[in-house]
Amino acid sequence: xKLSVWTYEGxxxxxxxxxxxxxxxxHYVLHAPQGDTYADLLFTMIERRNTRPPVTYTTFQARxxxxxxxxxxxRAAADAYExxxxxxxxxxxxxxxxxxQDDPGGLALAxxxxxxxxxxxxxAYQRKENWGASETMYHTVRALSVAPxxxxxxxxxxxxxxxxxxxGATALGFRCRDDITEIQRLxxxxxxxxxxxxxxxxxxxxLARLHEADFNVLLYPEIGRTTAEWLKRTYAQPxxxxxxxxxxxxxxxxxxxxxxxxxxxxxxxxxxxxxTSNLPWYSRSVDSTYLTGKRVFVFGDATHAIAAAxxxxxxxxxxxxxxxxxxxxxARDVREAAALYGVEALISDDYLEVEAHVSALAPxxxxxxxxxxxxxxxxxxxxxxxxxPFHVQDAPAxxxxxxxxxxxxxxxxxxxxxxxxxxxxxxxxxxREDFEFADGTRSHLHERPxxxxxxxxxxxxxxxxxxxxxxxxxxxxxVDDMLEEAAPVVSTTAKWGPDAERELGKIPFFxxxxxxxxxxxxxxxxxxxxxxxxxxxxxxAHFGR
Amino acid sequence: MTALEVSPTGCDDRSLPILxxxxxxxxxxGLTGIVWLHRKMQDAFFLxxxxxxxxxxxxxxxxxxxxxxxxxxxxxxxxxxxxxLADCNDELDRVVSQLLERRPEIRTLFLVGSCxxxxxxxxxxxxxxxxxxxxxxxVRVLNYSGSGIExxxxxxxxxxxxxxxxxxxxxxxxxxxxxxxxxxxxxxxDQFARLxxxxxMKNVQFFPPRQSVTLPAIGSGTRVLLAQPxxxxxxxxxxxxxGTHVPAPFPLGALGTTAWLMQAARACGIDAATVADxxxxxxxxxxxxxxxxxxxxxxxxxxxxPDSQLEIPLARFLFHELGVELxxxxxxxxxxxxxxxxxxxxPAGTRISEGQDVDAQLxxxxxxxxxxxxxxLGLANPLEAEGMMTKWSIELVFSPIHGYExxxxxxxxxxxxxxRRTRLAV
Numbered sequence: 001x002k003l004s005v006w007t008y009e010g011x012x013x014x015x016x017x018x019x020x021x022x023x024x025x026x027h028y029v030l031h032a033p034q035g036d037t038y039a040d041l042l043f044t045m046i047e048r049r050n051t052r053p054p055v056t057y058t059t060f061q062a063r064x065x066x067x068x069x070x071x072x073x074x075r076a077a078a079d080a081y082e083x084x085x086x087x088x089x090x091x092x093x094x095x096x097x098x099x100x101q102d103d104p105g106g107l108a109l110a111x112x113x114x115x116x117x118x119x120x121x122x123x124a125y126q127r128k129e130n131w132g133a134s135e136t137m138y139h140t141v142r143a144l145s146v147a148p149x150x151x152x153x154x155x156x157x158x159x160x161x162x163x164x165x166x167x168g169a170t171a172l173g174f175r176c177r178d179d180i181t182e183i184q185r186l187x188x189x190x191x192x193x194x195x196x197x198x199x200x201x202x203x204x205x206x207l208a209r210l211h212e213a214d215f216n217v218l219l220y221p222e223i224g225r226t227t228a229e230w231l232k233r234t235y236a237q238p239x240x241x242x243x244x245x246x247x248x249x250x251x252x253x254x255x256x257x258x259x260x261x262x263x264x265x266x267x268x269x270x271x272x273x274x275x276t277s278n279l280p281w282y283s284r285s286v287d288s289t290y291l292t293g294k295r296v297f298v299f300g301d302a303t304h305a306i307a308a309a310x311x312x313x314x315x316x317x318x319x320x321x322x323x324x325x326x327x328x329x330x331a332r333d334v335r336e337a338a339a340l341y342g343v344e345a346l347i348s349d350d351y352l353e354v355e356a357h358v359s360a361l362a363p364x365x366x367x368x369x370x371x372x373x374x375x376x377x378x379x380x381x382x383x384x385x386x387x388x389p390f391h392v393q394d395a396p397a398x399x400x401x402x403x404x405x406x407x408x409x410x411x412x413x414x415x416x417x418x419x420x421x422x423x424x425x426x427x428x429x430x431x432r433e434d435f436e437f438a439d440g441t442r443s444h445l446h447e448r449p450x451x452x453x454x455x456x457x458x459x460x461x462x463x464x465x466x467x468x469x470x471x472x473x474x475x476x477x478x479v480d481d482m483l484e485e486a487a488p489v490v491s492t493t494a495k496w497g498p499d500a501e502r503e504l505g506k507i508p509f510f511x512x513x514x515x516x517x518x519x520x521x522x523x524x525x526x527x528x529x530x531x532x533x534x535x536x537x538x539x540x541a542h543f544g545r
Numbered sequence: 546m547t548a549l550e551v552s553p554t555g556c557d558d559r560s561l562p563i564l565x566x567x568x569x570x571x572x573x574x575g576l577t578g579i580v581w582l583h584r585k586m587q588d589a590f591f592l593x594x595x596x597x598x599x600x601x602x603x604x605x606x607x608x609x610x611x612x613x614x615x616x617x618x619x620x621x622x623x624x625x626x627x628x629x630l631a632d633c634n635d636e637l638d639r640v641v642s643q644l645l646e647r648r649p650e651i652r653t654l655f656l657v658g659s660c661x662x663x664x665x666x667x668x669x670x671x672x673x674x675x676x677x678x679x680x681x682x683x684v685r686v687l688n689y690s691g692s693g694i695e696x697x698x699x700x701x702x703x704x705x706x707x708x709x710x711x712x713x714x715x716x717x718x719x720x721x722x723x724x725x726x727x728x729x730x731x732x733x734x735d736q737f738a739r740l741x742x743x744x745x746m747k748n749v750q751f752f753p754p755r756q757s758v759t760l761p762a763i764g765s766g767t768r769v770l771l772a773q774p775x776x777x778x779x780x781x782x783x784x785x786x787x788g789t790h791v792p793a794p795f796p797l798g799a800l801g802t803t804a805w806l807m808q809a810a811r812a813c814g815i816d817a818a819t820v821a822d823x824x825x826x827x828x829x830x831x832x833x834x835x836x837x838x839x840x841x842x843x844x845x846x847x848x849x850x851p852d853s854q855l856e857i858p859l860a861r862f863l864f865h866e867l868g869v870e871l872x873x874x875x876x877x878x879x880x881x882x883x884x885x886x887x888x889x890x891x892p893a894g895t896r897i898s899e900g901q902d903v904d905a906q907l908x909x910x911x912x913x914x915x916x917x918x919x920x921x922l923g924l925a926n927p928l929e930a931e932g933m934m935t936k937w938s939i940e941l942v943f944s945p946i947h948g949y950e951x952x953x954x955x956x957x958x959x960x961x962x963x964x965r966r967t968r969l970a971v
Contacts, residue, residue, distance in 0.1 A: 001626050001636035003643060005618045010601040033660045035574025035693025038602045040923030050930030052923065059570045062663070062694040076569070083904060095596035096660035096694070099627070124596060125624045352614070 006351040006371055008326040008389055012122035012132025013094045014039050015223075019136040020090055021053040021171040022199040026140075027086035029077045031069070031097035031104050034059040046392050047172055056080040058097075070102045077108050081115070087204040088144065089113060090136065092120035116204070118143045128349075130222040130301065131329060133170055137199050138226040144208045151236040156214055162261035163193045163213045167239075168224025169200035174304065174388040176200060178401035179219060183244065186404045187217070189274055190254065192261050199223075211235040215260040219243065219403070221303055222327055244403045245307035246411070247315055250275050277408040283316055291416070297322040297363040299346070299354060299372050300387025302330030304402070306337040308367045308386045311411060313341060322346060322361050324354065326369075351375075362517060365419060370394070380513060382418035386411075494523035500531045518543045549804045549865065551794060551886055561888065561897055563879065568902025571923055572852060572877055573606060574693030575701025576657065580607045581943065582705055582753070583616040585728045588652040589757040591617040592644065593691070594637065594669060595659030606939075616651070618644065622661055633667050634675075641676055645684060652683070653757035655705060658690035685712065685757075697877040699775035699853045699942065702728060706753060709760065710782040713752075716764030722748035723813055724761055724788065726780070727773030730945040731755065737772075737796075737948060740806060743823045744815050763788055768812040770805070772796065772947060774887070775854035777880040794886040795858035796947045797955060798866040799831035804886075827949035834953025835866055838960040843868035845963070848910050850920035851875035851901050852938035854884075859919075859941065860895070861887040867956055871895050872915045875906065917962060934962045 013030060020028040021043055030036070037057050043049045058076045060069045077091060091104040105119025118140050122132045156162060166183060169176040180201075184194050195213040196206040210216075211231060216239040218228045228239045238260055244253035254274050258265045265271055282288060296318045298308045302325045312318040324346030325334045331347045338345035346357055355375045358366060366376040366383040370391045376383035385394050386402070400414075401407040496504070500519075507515050515536070522539035523531050576599055579591045593599045600619035607615075620640045625631040637656075645651060654676070656669045669688040676686040689708040691701040706726070716722070723746060725737065734751050741749040750761035769788040771780060774795055784790055793808035794801050803824050810820045847869045849856045856876040863869035871891070879899045881888065891897075898906065903924075910918060911931070918928055918935045925935040936959055946955040 001631070001633070001640055002621045002623065003618055003640045004597075004600050004621050005614060006604055007597060007600045007619075009597075011596065011598040013598075014601065033574070033693040034570045034572060034697060035576070035602065035660070036598060037569075037571050037923060038573055038577075038605055040571070041921070042605060044924075044926040045922050048926060050926055052927045057569055059568075060694065062692075065664070065694065079904075095598045096664055099661060099664045123624070124598065125622060125627055128597065 002350075004350070008349050008351070008369065008371060009129035010039070010042075011095055011124045012127045012129060012135070013092060013120075013124065014042070015129040015132025015134070016090060016092060016120055016122060016136040017043075017053055017055055018129075018133050018170040018172050019140065019199045019223075020055060021049070022169070022201070024201070024203040025087035026054060026090060026204070027080055027084045027088075028053075028055045028090040028092070029073070029080050029104070029108070030055055030057050030092060030094055031073050031076075031102060032057045032059065032094035033096050034061060036094050036096075043171055046390070047395050048392070049171070053171075054084065054086070056084075060097075065100065069097075069100055070107055073102055073104055074107050074111060077104075077113075078111055081111075081113050086115060088116045088118065088140065090118045090120055090140065092122055093124075095124035098124050116143050130327065133223045134226050137168075137170075137223060138230060141198075141207050141210060141227050142230065144204055145211065145234075146208075147234045151234055153236040156262075161191060161193050162215070162263070163195040164257075164261070165195050165210050165213045165216045166197040167216050167218050167228050168220030168222070169197060170220070170223055171200070172388065173200075173220060173223070174301075174386075174390055174394070175400060175402045176220070178399050179403040179407070181399070182401040182404035182406050183217065183219065186244075186250075186254070186274065187257065190257060190261070190263060190268075192257060192263075211237055213237070215239060217257070222301055222330065243303050243307055245304065245407060246311035247275065247277050247279050247408050248310060249307055250277075250404055250408065275405055277405050279315060279408040279412045282412050288317070288416075291419070292317045294318045294365055294419070295321045295361070295363045296365045296367055297358055297361055297372075298386070299324045299326075299366075299368040301325060302327040302334050304387035306333060307402075309337055309341060311408075312367065312415075315408075316412075316415065318365070321363050322357060324348065324357070362514065364514075365415070367415065384415045384418055494520055494528050494531050494535075496531045497533075499533050500536050503533045503536055515540070549794060549800045549890055551804050551808060551890075561891065561893075561895055564896065564898040566898055566900040566902040566905065568900075568905060570697070570877070570901040571850070571903040571921055572901065573698040573921075574602070574660070575691035575696025575698065575704060576603055576659065576693075577606045577698055578691065578701030578705060579603060579617045579657065581728055582702060585755065586653065586753055586757040587616070587755065588650065589616065589655060590644070590648060590651040590653070591655045591657055592641065593617070593619040593657045593659055594662045594667065595619055595622065595657075596661045597621055599659045599661075616648075622665075627665065633665075634672060637672055638676070638679075641686075645680060652685065654680075654684055654686045655708070656686065656688040657701075657705075658688065658692055660692045660694050663690060663692045663694060687712070697854075699773070699855075700778075700878070702773070703776045703778045706776060706779040707782045709753065709757075710763075710779060710786060713760050713786065714762045715786070716762035716766065719764065719766045720748065721766045721768070721813055722750065722762075723768050723770060723791075723809055724763065724783070725749065725751045725809075726769060726771050726783070727776055728753060729772050729947055733945050733947050733951065736950055740823055740827070741809070744806075744810055744819050746810065746813055746815060768809070770809045770812075771883055773855070774858055774880070774883045775878075777883050780883060790882075792886050794861060794890060795855075795884075797855075797858050798862040798952045799828050799835060799949060800866055801858065801862055801887075802831065802947070802949050802952065803828050808886075824949075831949040831952040835956050838953070838956035839867050841960045841963055842956065844870060845916040846870045846872050846913070847917045847919065847959070848872040848913060848915040849874050850906065850910075850918065850924065850938065851877040851898070852919075852921055853942045854878060854880070855941055856919075857884040857891070857897075858887040861890045862955070863959065864892060865890065866952075867959070869959075872913050873898060873906075873909065875899075875901065877901065917959065919959075934966055936962050 020026045040053050043053045058072050091108040108117045169180050216228050218224050218239050231237045240256045242252040244250040296312050298305050305325045309320050309323045313320050320341040323338045326349040335345045358375050366372050366381050367386045369387050370389050373383045400410045519536050519539040626633050656673050658669050673686045673688040687708045689704040752761050763786045765787040767788040768791050769783045770791045791812040794804045796802040796805035807820050856874050860871050860874040873896045875898045918933050919938050925937050928935050945951050
């Protein structure tokens with residue numbers, strides 16, 4: 001039994017729903033009590049889907065438990081087939097149905113439906129959403145594929161363009177919609193055709209012909225790796241290893257694809273022809289010097305977190321002070337990556353543990369999920385979202401991939417925007433003693449509205465003012481957060497002397513919090529009872545910057 | 546506008562045709578009530594004993610994270626608990642100790658049962674008794690079920706309040722008093738308190754209270770007035786403790802609010818003239834506020850999917866005060882004891898459906914092509930994409946809609962989608 005306030009991933013059957021919702025001609029019959037239908041609104045609201053997820057729930061009730069829930073399942077499955085006529089049917093249990101052990105797979109087979117039925121066994125008390133999606137994709141592909149006796153692959157006929165599949169993109173995946181478009185563009189430019197993109201956009205026939213492509217491009221390993229590895233074992237179908245997020249990774253990816261597809265990049269104008277990005281120059285431009293050594297904390301699913309850490313250090317010149325993931329299945333990869341930055345990986349799905357970690361590290365920028373956005377807001381640290389779980393505001397209308405060349409531009413903007421611009425930082429230092437330059441004056445950064453008596457509530461991420469019923473901005477939520485729970489104060493026995501307090505007030509507001517924390521830590525570590533002006537500058541000299 | 550004619554007994558023999566359905570339901574379970582209950586009683590904590598699905602549901606219904614550390618959480622059962630390797634009760638004790646240590650300001654802890662805890666027959670009432678002894682007097686520990694196999698959406702509040710009823714202090718004096726039952730936003734509660742006060746009604750209490758430790762007293766003099774229709778179990782528990790039910794239409798709209806106040810006053814021996822004096826001004830104000838939306842909504846055909854049990858009172862409001870034509874009024878559960886006053890005021894022949902078979906109901910809705918569909922968030926965008934106009938029903942639960950001053954706001958919630966459609970040229 002584990003105490004949980006917020007969860008990064010849903011139960012595994014939500015992962016199965018993501019796969020079913022991504023595909024065409026698939027229907028999922030889920031043995032589940034009433035209430036589990038809440039999952040529909042993740043799709044219709046967060047992603048603004050214009051259709052209901054293709055899921056039938058049995059919605060059994062207490063009175064059904066005494067009679068025959070198995071019969072209820074059979075009727076629901078038969079009715080769902082009649083109504084929706086899918087090409088393939090997925091069946092399974094949610095957490096409660098798992099306990100009553102009705103065996104949806106066996107029951108569905110007994111119906112002798114004229115389509116393939118994939119029985120999903122997704123242990124809800126051990127596993128989570130991404131694993132559920134991965135298993136669902138894998139078992140559906142297996143159920144629809146005919147495996148050869150030995151894994152052999154004939155060489156591609158001369159003159160025929162190379163073809164690949166894109167694996168792992170699903171509904172509710174972070175920026176999947178645009179990543180697919182961007183990678184397809186990149187592959188087309190390279191002269192590689194995309195045979196199937198799965199699960200997103202695929203139907204049953206597409207899954208059955210996955211093995212026909214020359215190789216696989218694994219975009220989201222959390223969801224596609226198990227399938228990609230099976231295809232490799234079974235059909236000797238190779239697969240890319242690099243996820244093309246960031247300039248370096250996109251370059252590595254293009255080289256990998258070129259090798260797999262037998263493309264001579266040099267003859268085609270070289271790598272730079274295909275990976276054009278504004279990031280390298282923007283990062284070298286003098287304004288970006290203020291990014292140097294900014295301390296960043298990175299957290300997300302393994303794929304996005306590992307990619308973000310590489311970009312942060314190598315492409316923006318940040319210092320990675322923390323790297324972690326809630327993806328336990330990929331913990332080894334995250335630990336290996338963390339070692340590159342000299343930090344210990346945080347593998348946790350405990351939101352409070354992550355918050356404590358961020359609080360202790362006091363980074364200058366947080367790159368995380370929707371959860372870290374809230375942690376960062378509460379602690380007053382700028383934040384950019386790099387991974388799911390995400391909020392409706394991170395499903396933007398505009399084209400904003402994370403992958404490929406355009407992804408690097410999107411990332412530069414998204415990560416730099418929350419930070420104070422270099423020139424502004426400089427001007428603030430110049431003018432900070434001007435009487436008109438009040439604390440809290442910021443140019444492009446949003447002010448927090450002074451809504452002390454606003455009470456906000458929220459329905460699936462849309463936040464409403466309790467009194468007016470009007471939707472309010474995310475910033476108001478932050479205000480409410482602060483009203484609810486005071487920001488944690490570093491425990492200290494050292495008191496601020498009046499001179500030191502005045503001196504602290506002269507420090508620009510955007511670094512004042514850090515100066516305060518560092519000074520207090522310095523004083524506590526040295527057992528000083530009172531903080532003087534000297535203590536402050538001693539601490540500054542000690543910690544640097 | 547003429548006043549609503551409310552039968553004093555709240556029971557009319559006229560029966561409406563009810564379509565009873567048993568198929569797939571597209572509704573939340575009772576755990577969802579935690580979202581508003583924890584805000585009402587700010588010294589209470591709600592600990593769901595359930596699965597990751599339960600945690601994910603509350604998180605999704607609440608919107609991701611209003612608070613950094615909310616006053617609700619889930620004790621997630623894992624395979625060790627199910628395999629019997631870990632004694633669930635020991636584990637629960639450990640989790641609760643950890644929680645109460647972290648949140649010393651908590652005065653009442655609700656252990657909330659879920660589908661998995663019900664199915665494995667985890668006895669939360671015994672656990673609550675054990676913990677109450679352990680943590681007394683600092684923390685009272687109660688339990689109720691918010692499971693989907695037993696409760697639908699707002700029934701979670703009913704179960705929660707019913708679990709509090711035995712804790713109410715007894716008022717053996719027989720002195721008359723009014724108990725208003727059902728979570729209302731504080732601002733609405735204050736408006737009603739001022740009106741009752743102006744009528745000369747003393748000893749008016751609200752339940753649930755704002756602080757879980759200041760529970761109202763109950764006794765033979767207590768008149769019980771429901772402010773929400775989904776509180777049947779709580780009502781029956783209060784009646785068992787000596788209270789007398791005051792049947793009334795619910796205080797939605799100008800007429801509904803007056804009828805509700807009138808019934809309460811009558812039960813407490815206040816004469817009609819006093820009520821009329823006190824309510825005349827705010828009622829007129831509410832009519833003015835409604836008038837603007839009446840022109841937009843009159844004659845519009847509205848289809849309500851089942852959601853919160855507020856559907857019958859809302860339908861009465863839409864029909865009587867906005868001139869709406871009711872195509873179908875769905876409700877997850879029809880409790881005649883609580884909604885009969887509103888039910889009696891619906892026009893003859895209104896199609897009422899109880900329970901749900903969502904695909905069949907969608908078929909009926911598509912065939913009818915109503916002007917406005919009131920439905921949950923899982924259905925709203927898909928129906929909009931089919932060209933229908935929708936109003937999300939959950940907003941009717943989370944927004945202040947009761948009373949005179951909110952009558953215009955309530956109408957506006959229905960008018961806004963229509964207004965929006967006329968504005969958009971894309």
